[in-house]
Amino acid sequence: MFAICSFMDMKRKLGNVSFGGNWSEDILTSDQLNSVLDFLDAVAARCADEDMRGDRLEDALVYVSVHIEKGDMLAAAMRNGLAMYNPWQRQEAVCRAVRLI
Numbered sequence: 001m002f003a004i005c006s007f008m009d010m011k012r013k014l015g016n017v018s019f020g021g022n023w024s025e026d027i028l029t030s031d032q033l034n035s036v037l038d039f040l041d042a043v044a045a046r047c048a049d050e051d052m053r054g055d056r057l058e059d060a061l062v063y064v065s066v067h068i069e070k071g072d073m074l075a076a077a078m079r080n081g082l083a084m085y086n087p088w089q090r091q092e093a094v095c096r097a098v099r100l101i
Helices: 004-014 023-046 055-067 071-082 087-100
Strands: none
16 A cells, blocks of 8 residues: 555554554554645646656555545546646646645
């Protein structure tokens, strides 16, 4: 999955904690979400100059589809935006999709 090394390190560190509740799982989910959002921000910033499509982006969009409300729709908007020919229209569409996530 996305940022697997930091996720596994965090999971190992929190594995010995024996407090009640699921706050440690929430920390892991929050850390993954922040990692995905940081990556998508970078995609939005660079997509006018570079083709950002690839496996890492698809992993991030799958995460969005699974974990974000209306994630399928937002992931599709990002894919459509990244397919636009005009660089400025492409960046505008991708930035709009990232803001909604």
